[in-house]
Amino acid sequence: MxxxxxxxxxxxxxxxATNLIAGGGAGMMEALACHPLDTIKVRxxxxxxxxxxxxPKRGFLKTGxxxxxxxxxxxxxxxxGAVLTGIVPKMAIRFTSFEAYKQLLADPSTGVVxxxxxxxxxxxxxxxxxxxxxxxMEVVKxxxxxxxHSMADPLDVPKYRNAAxxxxxxxxxxxxxxxxxxxxxxALRQGSNQAVNFTAYTYFKEVLVRWQGGARTGxxxxxxxxxxxxxxxxxxxxxxxxxxxxxxxxxxxxxxxPAEEGVSAFKRVSVIASDMFKRxxxxxFYKGITPRIMRVAPGQAVTFTVYEFLKEKMEKTGPxxxxxxxYEE
Numbered sequence: 001m002x003x004x005x006x007x008x009x010x011x012x013x014x015x016x017a018t019n020l021i022a023g024g025g026a027g028m029m030e031a032l033a034c035h036p037l038d039t040i041k042v043r044x045x046x047x048x049x050x051x052x053x054x055x056p057k058r059g060f061l062k063t064g065x066x067x068x069x070x071x072x073x074x075x076x077x078x079x080x081g082a083v084l085t086g087i088v089p090k091m092a093i094r095f096t097s098f099e100a101y102k103q104l105l106a107d108p109s110t111g112v113v114x115x116x117x118x119x120x121x122x123x124x125x126x127x128x129x130x131x132x133x134x135x136x137m138e139v140v141k142x143x144x145x146x147x148x149h150s151m152a153d154p155l156d157v158p159k160y161r162n163a164a165x166x167x168x169x170x171x172x173x174x175x176x177x178x179x180x181x182x183x184x185x186x187a188l189r190q191g192s193n194q195a196v197n198f199t200a201y202t203y204f205k206e207v208l209v210r211w212q213g214g215a216r217t218g219x220x221x222x223x224x225x226x227x228x229x230x231x232x233x234x235x236x237x238x239x240x241x242x243x244x245x246x247x248x249x250x251x252x253x254x255x256x257x258p259a260e261e262g263v264s265a266f267k268r269v270s271v272i273a274s275d276m277f278k279r280x281x282x283x284x285f286y287k288g289i290t291p292r293i294m295r296v297a298p299g300q301a302v303t304f305t306v307y308e309f310l311k312e313k314m315e316k317t318g319p320x321x322x323x324x325x326x327y328e329e
Contacts, residue, residue, distance in 0.1 A: 016092065016096045018311055018314055018315070019091070019092045019095040019096040019099075020088065020092040020096075021310065021314065022095075022306075022307050022310035022311040022314060023088075023091030023092045023094065023095045023096075023307055024087065024088035024089075024091050024092055025306060025307075025310050026091060026302065026303045026304070026305075026306035026307040026310065027087035027088060027090060027091035027303065028084065028087055028088070029302050029303075029306050030087075030299040030300075030302040030303045030306075031080065031083045031084055031087050032080075033298070033299070033302055034295045034296075034298060034299040034302070035076070035077055035079075035080050035083060035295075036064070036076035036077065037060075037291045037292075037294050037295030038079075038083075038145075038291075038292075038295050039067065039075070039076050039077070039078055039079065039145050040060050040063050040064045040067065040076070040288070040291040041060075041288035041291040041292045041295060042141075042142055042145040042146065042252055042288070043063050043067065043145065043146075043288075044058070044060060044063050044287045044288035044291065045248070045249045045252040045253065045287045045288040046146055046252065046253065046256055047063075047287065048279070048280065059290070060288070060290045060291040060294075063291075064076065064291075070148070070150060071148065071149065071150050072150060075150070078144045078145045078147065079140070079141035079142070079143075079144035079145045079163070081144075081162055081163035081164075082137050082138075082140040082141040082144065082163035082166070082167075083137065083141055085137070085163060086133045086134070086136075086137035089132070089133050090129050090132075090133040090134060090137070091303070091307075093125075093128055093129045093132050093133060094125050094126075094128075094129045094194065095125075095307065097124065097125040097128045097129070098121050098122060098125035098194070098198060101120070101121035101124045101125060102117065102118065102121045104121075105117035105120060105121055115199065115203070118198060118199050118202050119195045119196075119198075119199045120195070121198065122191075122194040122195040122196070122197060122198035122199055123191045123192070123194065123195035124191070125194050125198070126187070126189075126190035126191035126192070126193055126194030126195060127187045127190065127191040129190055129194075130183065130186045130187040130189070130190035130191065131183060131187060134186055134190055135179070135180050135181075135182065135183045135186045135187075136167070136179035136180060138182075138186060138251075138255060139170065139178065139179050139180075139181055139182070139255045140163050140166045140167050140170070140179070141163075142252060142255050142256050143160050143166050143170065143255075143256070144160050144162075144163065144166055146256050147159065147160060167179065173258070174258050174259060178258070178259065181254060181255050181259060181265070182251045182254045182255045182265075184265070185247055185250060185251035185254065185269070186251055188244070188247055189244050189247045189248050189251060192240065192243055192244045192247075193240035193241075193244065193296075194240075196236070196239045196240045196243055197236050197237060197239065197240050197300060198236075200232075200235065200236035200239055201232055201233060201236040201300075201304060204232035204235065204236065205224060205229075205232060208224050208228055208232070209223075209224060212224070223312075226305055226308075226309065229301075229304055229305045229308050230301045230302075230304075230305045231301070232304075233300045233301035233302075233303065233304035233305060234297050234298060234300065234301035235297075236300060237296050237297040237298070237299060237300025237301060238293050238296070238297040240296060241289060241292045241293050241296050241297075242289075242293070245285060245286045245289050245292070246273075246285035246286070248288075248292065249276075249284070249285050249286070249287055249288065250269060250272050250273055250276070250285070252288075253272050253276075254268060254269060254272060273285075
């Protein structure tokens, strides 16, 4: 698998402005559509019920129904404010940095990026977004999602009232560094997610383009129908969670609780992992995997579909307006 960054019949890579608008719009649609499944996933990951003979099992449907029953349907959208605040810069950074890393890894003479280069670019893009945006956003989101209060009862006042208040409270009580708790695990998760995601998506798209005789748009760009973008986005999106579920579960538990004085992050991760295995068994590392796949896979399908759609529309209205560049001669 190899892709070309630029070509005589193509365009320059999308600019930061294009990625900001197209990526941000795609991210907002993805968050609004899939956030309830993320809340269910977090609750399942934070559950410390051990699997014992005769013990009641709580799947994602049971967890979701209990949230709705006890906390109203709005409870499924706890932490959405934190996600929406960070989603635009997150997606802009993801797509812009991915294109930048691809250019760095492209063959200088041909402009071709190998499959390994695409994987490395995705990995680097995931790490970049994790450090720049995702880690503090997820610390705030998880604190909000972990609260078991009813949003219909005005007397049931939670510790964290909204995303801004949660961020302020965490910084005031635990210091600014608390917003970056679990940054290494988050970077590992995001990096592996985007490495697998972009590599699989690029490969599937190339296969479909070749299979359909090199389908191209009027301006020379390779293109596939929107429904095919959705399908390959769905498939590629499911691969990441399957590859790094234990990392995500440990990260969630680490970010949910305050730091312990004198205990290093590595020590805390070791204790959390050891405690999970001893008390809850190996399956605990895959808690929430069903809602996570159900959330990430369609989320990536929405993201790629909306991103490709908006990018195409923006480029058709004039590259000088959106990308600040002309077609290559």
